[in-house]
Amino acid sequence: MKRFAEQVVLITGAGSGIGREAALAFAREGGKIAVSDINDDSGAQTVAMVQEIGGESIFIHCDVADPEQIAALVSQTVAYFGGLHIAINNAGVAGNLGKVADVPQAEFHQLVNINLGGVFFGMQHQLRHMQPQGGGCIVNVASVAGLKALPNSSVYTATKHAVVGLTKAAAMEYARKNIRINAICPVFTRTGMVDQMFALAPDYEQKLVKNIPLGRYGEPADIAQAILWLCDPGNSFVTGLALPIDGGMMAS
Ligand SMILES: NC(=O)c1ccc[n+]([C@@H]2O[C@H](COP(=O)([O-])OP(=O)(O)OC[C@H]3O[C@@H](n4cnc5c(N)ncnc54)[C@H](O)[C@@H]3O)[C@@H](O)[C@H]2O)c1
Numbered sequence: 193m194k195r196f197a198e199q200v201v202l203i204t205g206a207g208s209g210i211g212r213e214a215a216l217a218f219a220r221e222g223g224k225i226a227v228s229d230i231n232d233d234s235g236a237q238t239v240a241m242v243q244e245i246g247g248e249s250i251f252i253h254c255d256v257a258d259p260e261q262i263a264a265l266v267s268q269t270v271a272y273f274g275g276l277h278i279a280i281n282n283a284g285v286a287g288n289l290g291k292v293a294d295v296p297q298a299e300f301h302q303l304v305n306i307n308l309g310g311v312f313f314g315m316q317h318q319l320r321h322m323q324p325q326g327g328g329c330i331v332n333v334a335s336v337a338g339l340k341a342l343p344n345s346s347v348y349t350a351t352k353h354a355v356v357g358l359t360k361a362a363a364m365e366y367a368r369k370n371i372r373i374n375a376i377c378p379v380f381t382r383t384g385m386v387d388q389m390f391a392l393a394p395d396y397e398q399k400l401v402k403n404i405p406l407g408r409y410g411e412p413a414d415i416a417q418a419i420l421w422l423c424d425p426g427n428s429f430v431t432g433l434a435l436p437i438d439g440g441m442m443a444s
Pocket residue numbers: 204205206207208209210211228229230231234254255256257282283284285286306333334335336377378379380381382383384385386
């Protein structure tokens with residue numbers, strides 16, 4: 193029996209990078225996947241990839257900056273699959289590189305609404321369903337920038353610290369409801385987000401890898417495996433954790 197057989201898994205930002213890789217990894221293990229993204233084309237592509245490997249999946253459009261769209265996402269997932277067991281609040285944006293004094297107001301609000309609001313309202317609607325259902329599991333995708341400063345990305349750093357705090361508080365609130373809530377904190381991982389940053393600041397690529405003891409950047413599969421580990425039904429004693437997936441960076 194596959195370890196996520198009959199489990200309904202909702203993933204935001206699953207049109208690319210870490211979210212897409214997690215969708216495929218859960219599907220290989222028998223999960224039924226609600227793929228969600230603001231980008232309809234890439235979301236539909238992930239669904240096709242899941243179906244290609246024999247998985248069951250639907251695409252639901254959602255801009256996580258809009259709490260009403262999140263409410264609709266959760267209710268459509270439950271209506272289609274008949275439940276919601278696992279939610280991965282993954283959608284996020286990095287913003288531009290720049291110091292505090294130079295961050296445009298609109299960019300501040302955009303990052304807060306997507307990176308923090310998306311996770312808060314995501315959990316709010318997921319928990320409203322999971323609690324009467326009798327349990328569930330949530331993983332919020334933070335960052336090592338949720339554990340230490342990422343200079344020139346102050347708002348990103350602040351929102352990811354907030355995701356870590358929010359995860360811990362929610363984990364305490366729902367521990368007795370059989371709902372485990374954890375965060376993962378990846379270091380730079382080879383996805384569109386990071387490739388875009390390296391394209392804009394080419395010297396960063398050589399420089400930043402020196403801070404990673406294992407000597408390489410993360411791959412989406414490294415992060416997906418950690419997400420699956422946190423959700424593994426046999427892993428029932430871990431909650432409130434902010435887990436670095438960082439090639440050893442936080443230990444150094
Ligand atoms: N790549 C890294 O180095 C890294 C490191 C630490 C944390 N993270 C986090 O991992 C998560 C996934 O990022 P990724 O690296 O896979 O990047 P990515 O750009 O490949 O994927 C992000 C996905 O989110 C979607 N998205 C963007 N805004 C959205 C919105 N408002 N509503 C719904 N979907 C939206 C995008 O369309 C895209 O498909 C993010 O939360 C990011 O902060 C990434």
